[in-house]
Amino acid sequence: MFDVVVVGGGPVGACAAALLARGAGGAALRVALLEPAPPAPLPAAAPLRTRVVALSRATERILKTAGAWSRMPPERVSAYERMRVWHESVAPDSDAVLEFDAADVGEPNLGYIAENQLLQWALLGAFAEAGGHLEPASLESLEITDAGVGILTGRGRLAARLVVGADGAESRVREAAGIAADIAGYRQTAIIATVATFRPHEATAWQRFMRDGTLAFLPLADGTSSIVWSADDELAARLVAASEGAFTAELDRASDLALGATRLLGARVSFPLQRLEAQHYCASTSAGDAARLRS
Structure with missing residues (x-):
């Protein structure tokens, strides 16, 4: 019998599991984590992956508590010191640009940009180091009773006092627990690329x-940038279908050449943007995209 079984070993689930196993804020717990596809470590010379995440200074402190921060090679993590935000009606070098600078508040930086895969790998390693049990299997079904939760996986059955669903926007935990979710689309698609x-x-x-x-350029550790372009669906469809040359021309137009001409370094990835929120939490506890998704 585990104290907690966390279903979903992405960054949210792995972080929750590592914190629980380390006893952050209380006693250390017996924790199992279901993750059918744990990532392999990234070779030191491997190119930066396309999917990245922005980490705040508060998140840095959480990752240190979870034991994951020291596992992330600094040469693959990019600290950003400033943010510049502007409307299309003004030039990117205009005095009307809104600027946030870490130096203004006496901080070394505002946060970090890191690869999703690297973050997940570091958190899973921290979880294992804390004595957690990693179950490389998928959830098949749940049985929730007053005595606890039975979790059937592709490798067998686990029992726990509590199950935490961190298995994404299409959460099987949420579905099995009978927790409805409100879902609404923003009629926009996110396009990411390096x-x-x-x-x-x-x-x-x-x-x-x-x-x-909205178009964002996120600074990466190797001097390149990750773009996150949240565009109306009709525009996004044209951008995804466009040739590399046509896409970069549109990107230069949309960025107003704030960083000069751009050059696409890899494939474009796109996904629809939606808002998702669980209606209640009384049957079990859901975390991350399984409970709320505003992307």
Whole structure:
């Protein structure tokens, strides 16, 4: 019998599991974590992965408590010191640009940009180091009773006092527990890619608001940038289907050449944006996208 079984070993689930196993805020618990596809470690010379996440200073403190921060190679993590945010009606070098600078509040930086895969790998390692049990299997079914929870996996059965669903927007835990969710689309699609820019990113996150979407350049550790372009669905469909040359031309137009001309370095990835919120939590506890998703 485990105290807690966490279903879903992405960054949210793995972080929750590591904190519980380490007894953050209380006694250490016996924790199992279901993750059917744990990531392999990234070779030191491997190119940066396309999917990245922005980590705040508060998140850094949580990751240190979870034992994961020291596992993330600093050469793959990019600290950003400033943010520049502007509307399409003004130039990117205009005095009307809203700027946040870590130096203004006496901090070394505002946060970090790191690869999703690296973060997940570091958290799973921290969880194992804390004595947690990693179950490389998928959830088949749940049985929730007053005595606890029975979790049937592809490898067998686990029992726990509590199950935590951190298995994404299409959570099987949420479904099995009978927890309904409110879902609404934003009629926008996010496009992400890695690009090189003519001018250096200057350890700065850049974000431009336009009538048909929002474009962000996130600074990466190797000097390139990760773009996150949230565009109206009709525009996004054209951008995804466009040739590399046509896409970069549209990207240069949308960025107003804030960092100069861009060059696409890999494949584009896209996904629809939606809002998801669980209606209640009385049957079990859900975490991350399984409970709330506003992306």
